[in-house]
Amino acid sequence: MMSTLQHPLVLDYLTRLEAAAVGLPPDARAELVTDLGAHIEEAASHTDGSDDSIRAVLDRLGPPEEAAREAGATAGGPAPTALPPAPGAATLEMWALALLVGSVVMCVSIVLIPLAPLALITGLVLLFISQRWSLRDKLLGLAAYGIGGPLALVALLSAPFAVSSESCSGGVRPDGTTWESCSGGAPDWLPWGAGALGVGLVVLWVWTLVHLYRRATASVAESVETAR
Amino acid sequence: MTEPVRESSALTQLRRGVLEHCVLALLESGERYGYDLVGELSAAGLVASEGTIYPLLSRLRKGGLVATTWRDSPDGPQRRYYSATPEGSAALADFRASWQAFRSSVDTILATERNRS
Numbered sequence: 001m002m003s004t005l006q007h008p009l010v011l012d013y014l015t016r017l018e019a020a021a022v023g024l025p026p027d028a029r030a031e032l033v034t035d036l037g038a039h040i041e042e043a044a045s046h047t048d049g050s051d052d053s054i055r056a057v058l059d060r061l062g063p064p065e066e067a068a069r070e071a072g073a074t075a076g077g078p079a080p081t082a083l084p085p086a087p088g089a090a091t092l093e094m095w096a097l098a099l100l101v102g103s104v105v106m107c108v109s110i111v112l113i114p115l116a117p118l119a120l121i122t123g124l125v126l127l128f129i130s131q132r133w134s135l136r137d138k139l140l141g142l143a144a145y146g147i148g149g150p151l152a153l154v155a156l157l158s159a160p161f162a163v164s165s166e167s168c169s170g171g172v173r174p175d176g177t178t179w180e181s182c183s184g185g186a187p188d189w190l191p192w193g194a195g196a197l198g199v200g201l202v203v204l205w206v207w208t209l210v211h212l213y214r215r216a217t218a219s220v221a222e223s224v225e226t227a228r
Numbered sequence: 229m230t231e232p233v234r235e236s237s238a239l240t241q242l243r244r245g246v247l248e249h250c251v252l253a254l255l256e257s258g259e260r261y262g263y264d265l266v267g268e269l270s271a272a273g274l275v276a277s278e279g280t281i282y283p284l285l286s287r288l289r290k291g292g293l294v295a296t297t298w299r300d301s302p303d304g305p306q307r308r309y310y311s312a313t314p315e316g317s318a319a320l321a322d323f324r325a326s327w328q329a330f331r332s333s334v335d336t337i338l339a340t341e342r343n344r345s
Contacts, residue, residue: 061278062279
């Protein structure tokens with residue numbers, strides 16, 4: 001008598017099961033196939049072995065994909081998806097944003113400049129350990145505050161030196177006219193360039209702040225929507 | 229293959245919630261092999277797809293709540309026998325206590341709702 005496991009319907013079922021369980025660890029997959037195979041053999045031995053009776057046994061077992069899914073949910077299987085962020089208050093994220101914006105404010109205030117690096121670094125650490133922001137959000141925050149901030153500060157502090165390094169000499173020509181020539185110093189476009197850069201940075205900071213704030217407070221569904 | 233009638237998701241959720249402990253209760257009353265156990269659960273209306281019991285049993289085994297042994301059967305293939313471990317019995321005792329309280333709470337609320345209408 002042909003073994004039940006060689007029956008085309010059973011072979012087909014077990015093949016589908018193996019395929020559906022491909023994401024499981026090998027031992028869990030083998031166990032699942034062995035268990036269901038033994039069940040089918042046992043169940044079929046209580047029937048007349050006809051195609052219809054085999055079909056009924058398989059119908060009662062349910063789709064092999066369902067059993068594999070159940071095993072995936074219980075046997076480790078593919079890496080479990082990360083828990084969605086809790087809908088509660090985003091305390092850590094709010095601190096991160098306050099420190100990042102604070103570091104910029106400290107720089108502008110001049111007197112608090114020494115504290116700015118501390119606020120910036122702490123803010124960046126919080127930014128990167130947050131579970132609500134995606135890597136893209138974090139890189140955006142790093143670019144805007146971690147790189148844009150220090151660059152702006154360096155530019156701000158070095159501007160007076162650029163201007164003061166200008167040296168001029170002048171005198172009175174023999175014909176009585178005066179002359180003056182200047183070298184070094186800031187080129188004519190510098191104030192405009194610095195102004196444009198400054199405005200750009202402020203826009204980047206505000207936009208980044210709003211974006212990160214919304215991403216931190218958005219519900220799971222919204223963040224999925226915006227991440228697309 | 230025809231699609232089985234979709235059952236109310238509430239019933240499905242309830243089954244899922246109690247199935248594990250119903251398995252433990254059956255195994256506590258005596259060891260069973262897979263096919264027998266599945267048959268009893270199926271007859272009690274506790275499983276829609278019998279195939280999903282085996283992953284559940286595998287999880288219980290890994291959690292140390294059931295023990296298994298393969299044994300020859302008088303006729304036909306080897307059978308894998310399942311039995312409840314002491315840890316399984318302890319988990320079942322906890323569930324029994326919780327279940328009594330849970331069931332009477334639900335019964336009370338359901339009765340209240342019906343009397344109001």
